[in-house]
Amino acid sequence: MRTVRLGINCAYIVLAALVAIAVGSELAIDHPTGHGSATFALLLFGGPLLYLAATAWHFHTTAHGAWAERLLGCAALTAAGIAAIWIPPLASIALLDIILITTALVLAHTHRSLAHTLSTPPHT
Template structure:
């Protein structure tokens, strides 16, 4: 039996079709889990930028819930917007925490225990 283009078009998912629970979990579950665990890690150890990560994980959970009813392409665009925004915010947060004063400078990596001073 010969397959036609019309038969193969039926088998392919359409980007404008409705989303599914599986797609929402695959798209949003991984990044949300990663951001939640790194938020916990930074809160428990360094204390830096954990609130931003936790907020991004919560936004991913909310949008992931709504992604069940959104088109897959719209879900992917929302995921990209959230992750790019999170990356920009975390980059700015890191830049503001760079030491500025002479007493805040971390020890040199090339030196020994005394910070590289002779």
């Protein structure tokens, strides 16, 4: 029952993260060559950061794996979010893409390893 409640709570956090990134993306679309701002950086990078943090919490609690990689992604998003205050929104989007693609590739490898570990019966 605890896992179900954790999954539902995680889903609410993920929904909030998706809304934040949608609003940040809309700001970038409106002014792609404008100036960055703290609000823009918080929305554009905070959304994915919130998503990764929530899923890290979920994977740490349920599968006991694949969470550290998400926290590394959070660290990269934090640094990029700080930089996004001073760089144009279009450059911020490119930076976000690089971080998310790299994180997705690392997580794909990690999840393959985790699935193998969880499906292999323990040796007695």
